Amino acid sequence: MRVVLSNSVGVPLYQQIKEQVGAAILSGELAEGSVLPSVRALARDLRISVITTTRAYTELAAEGFIATVPGKGAYVLPLDSELVREQLLRQVEDGLQTALDAAHRAGLGRDEIVRMLDGLMDAVGSVR
């Protein structure tokens, strides 16, 4: 598991851990069943407080990414679980909302936006 913490981005450390581990799971880099270090081993390795790593793992567990085994460690849950799908849907929604906000400021209409989306999907389709 790879976690790189920044002291200067203004994002709380627990949030940085959560985002990076979550991203690694969504990208498949951390596969289902992968064993993660215990909260205490992770705190030692990252040289941060146990409360911080506990909070990151607690939130990852609440969002359905991992399951924790008290006193042992944690492992990655199957990606197709309902909660992770919700996460992905939320990411899609957030991304579309950001695009819509920009389109609104640029004065784009519905047709132009749909055409742009179609164009992007075609481009992705031809690459994959």
Place this chain on the structure above:
Amino acid sequence: MSGEPALALRGVGAAAGPRFRLRDVSFELPTGYVMGLIGANGAGKTTIIRCLLGMRTIDAGEIELLGHRVPAPVALRQDVGVVLDHTYLVGEWRLTEVERVLRPFYDRWDSGRYRQLLGEFGLDPAARVKDLSRGMAMKLMIAVALSHGARLLVFDEPTSGLDPVARDELVGIVGEFLVDEGHSVLFSTHITADLDRIGDYVTLIHGGRVVRSGPKDDVLDAYRLVRGGPDDLTGLIGVELIGLRRNGTGAQALVPADEAALLGDRVLVEPPTLEDLAVHIGARG
């Protein structure tokens, strides 16, 4: 997070010298975590540690240490490792002799572990105590504490006088110690940078009293740092300005977070660091 606390002080009072005393000191460290006692020199940190270790008697309140009321049974010494800012070992002793002298005092002394730790910490068993640098002397005392199986490590100003490399090593050693969830660490410091990352709990001490104690993020979140022009931060009603500093170009103070909203939008309001808390609370009269 369940079970008994590693240590708890409840309403502790103690005289320390003719003009200084602890008053109503209360805080608690849950088992398995690190707490930093933060305060300026003379705030009462060392007095609190001496009371906790039974080296000074208290005249009010009670102290609980690893499930025992202080003064604790002598056997509890086995479970507590103390690292003071000076070594209590005799300068002429070689590190092998340190073991020979100390081993009889401890039921669970582990010679293999002592030798292994000396190796890990880069300490020569043939060296004499008096020839050790500050950082090496501290590591020796930690090696002793870990060799007798301490569950609680208590440090008094461990990082003052250490160079950055030795301070970083200490952070690593503390992290390794805490991998066991039955282990806890209390340390006093006026160097807050060490606590910014590894501290789980902090207790702010000023003038022999506890100003605030709790999880580090909760303590930080209870305050805001405010800055404004020279004439800002005057005539405010209902806002406590802690450690106000004013000069020709501006004014700066710490305020309780729930009062920051009363300051209006002319001043800059930011979350404080532990350093800010230490500076402003320490500067309060």
